[in-house]
Amino acid sequence: MKTIRLNQNGVVLNGQVVPTRERGGQLLVELQRAYCPDYAKFFKMSLLARLAFIASEMLLRSEQPRHPEGLSDRAVVFLNASSSLHDDRLFAQSCADIPSPALFVYTLPNIAVAEVAIRHKLLGETSFFVLPKFDAEAILALVRQTFADAATQSALVGWTECASPADFEARLALVEREEALSPDFKLL
DSSP: OEEEEEETTEEEETTEEEOOSOOTHHHHHHHHHHHOTTOGGGGGSOHHHHHHHHHHHHHHHTOSSOOTTOBTTEEEEEEESSTTHHHHHHHHHHTTSSOOHHHHGGGSTHHHHHHHHHHHTBOSOEEEEEOSSOOHHHHHHHHHHHTTSTTOOEEEEEEEEEEETTEEEEEEEEEEHHHHHSTTOOOO
8 A cells, every 4th residue: 555644744655754845835835846847727726635636646656557547446535624624714715805716616625636536537436525533444434435336446545634834734545445345454
């Protein structure tokens, strides 16, 4: 299983620390410039979408073999506790003047999943769940439920939480069907 843990202090990809100079919100900009500099839409995304996007980009680039043509049998399942609260607040502030349609679209947390699925042509199930708190057992149950669909052969799964540009975390895993259905499988 391949994993990434990215927060405001740095990145650990597949058990190895990724050297970075920046911290906080600038860390995401540094990683975008290093891993997908040609993707200008990144700067229009919400903080939650940026976090999910760059963590997914890094994790999927570490996969061998790579799948640039996409996968119809890979699901994308993300979770967090705050939904899109950070972006909801930004949109509410914009309503004091003229509501921003660009901010409004990111008041839906599933847009973060959509950004990842579109970028990587992942055509399996896409879901975003909101839990009261990080709960490894509940997440594992959701992952196993995703694999109840026989068409799903792998899943990009993770916790993507964004309180502010200075406080965020992504814990993602790339899980294969055999791993997820094993009785002793542990996740995140």
